[in-house]
Amino acid sequence: MASETKYYLPEGLPSPKAPRDGLGKEFWEATRRHELIVQRCAKCRTFQWGPEWICHKCYTPEVGWHQVSGRGRLYSWIRSWNPVHPALRDACPYIVAVVQLPDADNVRMVGNLLGDPRQNPPFDAEVEAVFEDHPDATLVQWRLIK
Amino acid sequence: MSEYTVKDRVAIVGVGETKYYKRGQAPVSEFRLACEAIIKAADDAGIDVRDIDGISGYADDRNDASRLATALGLKHLGFAGMVWGGGGGGGSGAVGNAAAAVNAGYAKYCVVFRALAQGQFGRFGQAPVSNTVSGPAAYTSPYGLYVPAQWVALRTRRFMHDYGINQEPLAAVALADYHHAQFNPRAVMYGHPLTREQYDQSRWIAEPFHLYDCCMENDGSAALILTTADRARDAKKRPAWIMAAAQGSGYRHNAPVENSPDYSSSNFKTLAPRLFEMAGIAPKDVDCAQIYEHFSGAVMISLVEHGFCKPEEVMEFVTFANITAPNGKLPINTSGGNIAECYMHGLELVNEAVRQVRGESTCQVPDCEIALVASGPMVSPVSDLIVHRA
Numbered sequence: 001m002a003s004e005t006k007y008y009l010p011e012g013l014p015s016p017k018a019p020r021d022g023l024g025k026e027f028w029e030a031t032r033r034h035e036l037i038v039q040r041c042a043k044c045r046t047f048q049w050g051p052e053w054i055c056h057k058c059y060t061p062e063v064g065w066h067q068v069s070g071r072g073r074l075y076s077w078i079r080s081w082n083p084v085h086p087a088l089r090d091a092c093p094y095i096v097a098v099v100q101l102p103d104a105d106n107v108r109m110v111g112n113l114l115g116d117p118r119q120n121p122p123f124d125a126e127v128e129a130v131f132e133d134h135p136d137a138t139l140v141q142w143r144l145i146k
Numbered sequence: 147m148s149e150y151t152v153k154d155r156v157a158i159v160g161v162g163e164t165k166y167y168k169r170g171q172a173p174v175s176e177f178r179l180a181c182e183a184i185i186k187a188a189d190d191a192g193i194d195v196r197d198i199d200g201i202s203g204y205a206d207d208r209n210d211a212s213r214l215a216t217a218l219g220l221k222h223l224g225f226a227g228m229v230w231g232g233g234g235g236g237g238s239g240a241v242g243n244a245a246a247a248v249n250a251g252y253a254k255y256c257v258v259f260r261a262l263a264q265g266q267f268g269r270f271g272q273a274p275v276s277n278t279v280s281g282p283a284a285y286t287s288p289y290g291l292y293v294p295a296q297w298v299a300l301r302t303r304r305f306m307h308d309y310g311i312n313q314e315p316l317a318a319v320a321l322a323d324y325h326h327a328q329f330n331p332r333a334v335m336y337g338h339p340l341t342r343e344q345y346d347q348s349r350w351i352a353e354p355f356h357l358y359d360c361c362m363e364n365d366g367s368a369a370l371i372l373t374t375a376d377r378a379r380d381a382k383k384r385p386a387w388i389m390a391a392a393q394g395s396g397y398r399h400n401a402p403v404e405n406s407p408d409y410s411s412s413n414f415k416t417l418a419p420r421l422f423e424m425a426g427i428a429p430k431d432v433d434c435a436q437i438y439e440h441f442s443g444a445v446m447i448s449l450v451e452h453g454f455c456k457p458e459e460v461m462e463f464v465t466f467a468n469i470t471a472p473n474g475k476l477p478i479n480t481s482g483g484n485i486a487e488c489y490m491h492g493l494e495l496v497n498e499a500v501r502q503v504r505g506e507s508t509c510q511v512p513d514c515e516i517a518l519v520a521s522g523p524m525v526s527p528v529s530d531l532i533v534h535r536a
Contacts, residue, residue: 009290014276016284024284050282050402075409076304081350084292085273093350096291098300098404108404110286123307136278139288 012087024051040066049107070129072099157378157385160191166488170265172365180261183367192382200225200253204236234492235522239393239529261367282402302443305410315464319442327482361484390424393529412523414451429453436495
């Protein structure tokens with residue numbers, strides 16, 4: 001692993017940007033403020049993630065946003081060894097994590113698991129969100145709660 | 147049984163393929179490969195290419211049906227259809243669309259094809275380079291989660307954790323595919339056997355997938371021809387009769403950012419029971435199965451969701467001895483499949499199922515009456531096909 005790097009993965013990966021239709025722009029605005037939010041239907045209170053234009057349960061377009069604690073559980077993870085993007089050429093291996101958020105009906109988010117990429121974290125381990133500020137956007141990473 | 151069925155009303159009467167190449171080694175264009183495979187399938191069926199009047203594709207194939215019909219001089223194009231979605235999930239679904247078109251009278255001879263020259267276009271295992279990313283990928287790409295090897299690995303790992311499964315079933319699938327390919331001169335890996343030691347020592351792509359757990363990258367084309375029952379009876383070779391063909395997807399399987407409710411499902415749970423009901427058979431009646439293997443780990447989950455074993459039985463069921471021809475309990479991927487014959491997005495698996503029920507396989511399962519194809523685990527839609535000798 002490289003010694004001192006500012007980010008978990010090297011620069012050069014694409015920066016997240018809300019699409020032209022604006023779907024999900026609230027999420028990236030919130031991470032800028034170091035807040036984690038997910039969609040929650042204003043009518044029937046169903047959580048959903050990633051962002052959609054209508055609630056998948058009651059079809060209302062009144063899909064609102066709900067701030068979550070940033071605590072989650074490590075639902076699955078992989079150690080990725082193949083540089084699937086040129087920016088990753090010298091950055092392998094790294095860990096990709098899928099995290100469930102118990103306080104949002106276990107919707108899942110994807111991030112990296114911070115720390116040693118050679119670690120073997122237990123499934124369902126408790127993790128917490130860590131905000132990683134880049135020039136154009138703030139990513140959400142995860143670390144094990146000791 | 148429902149009368150909404152194509153069972154025994156339609157048959158596959160011809161199969162064909164180009165030479166299969168490693169990625170970038172096809173000497174001609176992808177489109178020309180498509181034409182060549184279709185011409186070979188028509189020859190195998192004993193029909194004039196110009197009598198083809200239906201074209202069925204999948205995986206957003208680049209080779210447009212009208213362009214093909216023009217290049218091949220088809221007298222009439224009565225049906226042109228596409229299964230939505232990229233990847234191999236539509237392979238059997240394209241056969242299902244063709245069967246429906248033939249059964250409805252839209253086409254008398256419908257060809258199903260796939261052409262792929264990854265050397266001439268983009269690679270599925272490499273990310274496009276851009277400064278920004280929008281849409282669902284915005285929540286995954288910045289974290290280096292880009293390609294199917296990774297998200298299939300994430301789902302496979304959860305399944306392995308839930309059911310106490312180790313590397314053995316994955317190795318068994320990779321080794322079975324390579325073993326079968328050693329008998330198949332069409333196979334890209336013909337003459338290149340794989341040992342367990344080589345498997346274990348091969349580099350990781352994304353744990354739990356070694357290099358040999360992953361499909362190849364190839365150039366080539368495959369095609370097959372379906373027709374009506376009365377025409378099939380006059381075919382040059384023994385037809386492979388359609389028992390069932392269907393596509394489908396479970397509840398919100400395609401939910402973005404890894405949010406499929408049934409996360410480690412191969413996505414066959416709602417489709418497979420419909421398939422067997424349509425065919426009027428049970429899993430135990432299947433003599434051999436061609437199970438799409440973009441990655442070895444997904445095969446065991448597909449086997450479970452088709453009822454061949456329970457998740458708790460994977461370690462005992464998915465062994466090299468059980469899944470190899472001719473004597474395994476359920477020989478799978480008897481041509482070498484996507485891992486060792488050719489990554490033709492699984493259409494090579496359909497052609498192999500036809501060859502098995504014809505008795506023409508290079509790894510023939512004795513007295514093979516019924517062959518199943520499962521196309522594209524974990525994607526949406528997935529699809530299934532059962533053919534029999536009748």
